[in-house]
Ligand code: SF4
């Protein structure tokens with residue numbers, strides 16, 4: 467059988483923030499959502515995109531010399547470079563790392579070989595592998611093949627997901643997970659569409675069904691003032707979690723504006739619609755509301 471191939475943004479060892487123990491996080495490319503605050507815009511698509519960091523560029527033109535389209539070295543001015551084939555030849559030619567590929571392709575077997583050195587840490591710490599993204603379920607076939615192999619190897623698997631997936635398609639993968647981190651970004655349907663580009667109805671339905679099936683779930687809320695940090699949304703989110711999960715738990719992830727430079731490097735306009743990070747007092751207030759709804763606050767950070 468052909469070894470299934472996937473596209474990943476990054477594979478990060480030694481994480482202690484993404485589940486129990488020491489974990490390797492695999493960031494999958496591709497996502498059906500377009501959250502306005504997204505910190506990983508290079509993960510939107512399954513097509514390779516070139517990140518260009520002008521502060522590291524020597525204007526040596528080595529990139530232009532190998533480019534099949536003869537695009538200028540300065541991608542900040544060369545708009546065509548933002549929609550090029552993504553062949554990556556310029557990245558290989560660049561001597562300073564001013565150019566970077568957004569993703570790379572791996573097979574299941576290659577991914578497993580990257581993980582081999584980590585198995586000892588997984589065993590000693592109770593850790594394993596965490597699938598993240600982008601949205602890891604966007605590449606269902608690869609995820610299914612990889613998770614089946616790791617399951618057979620007895621490695622713990624955890625998923626971080628938007629919850630926006632077709633449950634019947636993804637169910638075999640979910641059954642192999644020891645823990646699911648699922649986001650509730652907003653309870654209001656219209657606001658959810660405005661801020662993420664998709665409806666939240668299927669996300670909330672998936673959480674209900676997985677809760678009823680007894681899956682171990684932690685709900686994550688990216689706490690963003692001006693988007694979802696108001697008392698009413700926090701209370702509604704917590705009430706939903708209490709009502710539908712047998713062991714109701716929420717992790718709050720206070721928003722930080724980490725992704726802005728990546729937008730610049732990708733040539734994407736970064737539009738902040740007036741949202742901001744919460745203050746410590748605002749985080750405490752949200753925690754108090756969640757507690758008052760009888761939901762436990764957990765932290766993996
Ligand atoms: S990825 Fe390929 S086509 Fe795009 S700028 Fe680099 S060399 Fe040119």
Ligand code: SF4
Nearest residue numbers: 523524526527529560
């Ligand atoms: S090869 Fe790298 S350093 Fe040289 S001009 Fe291109 S981006 Fe700049």
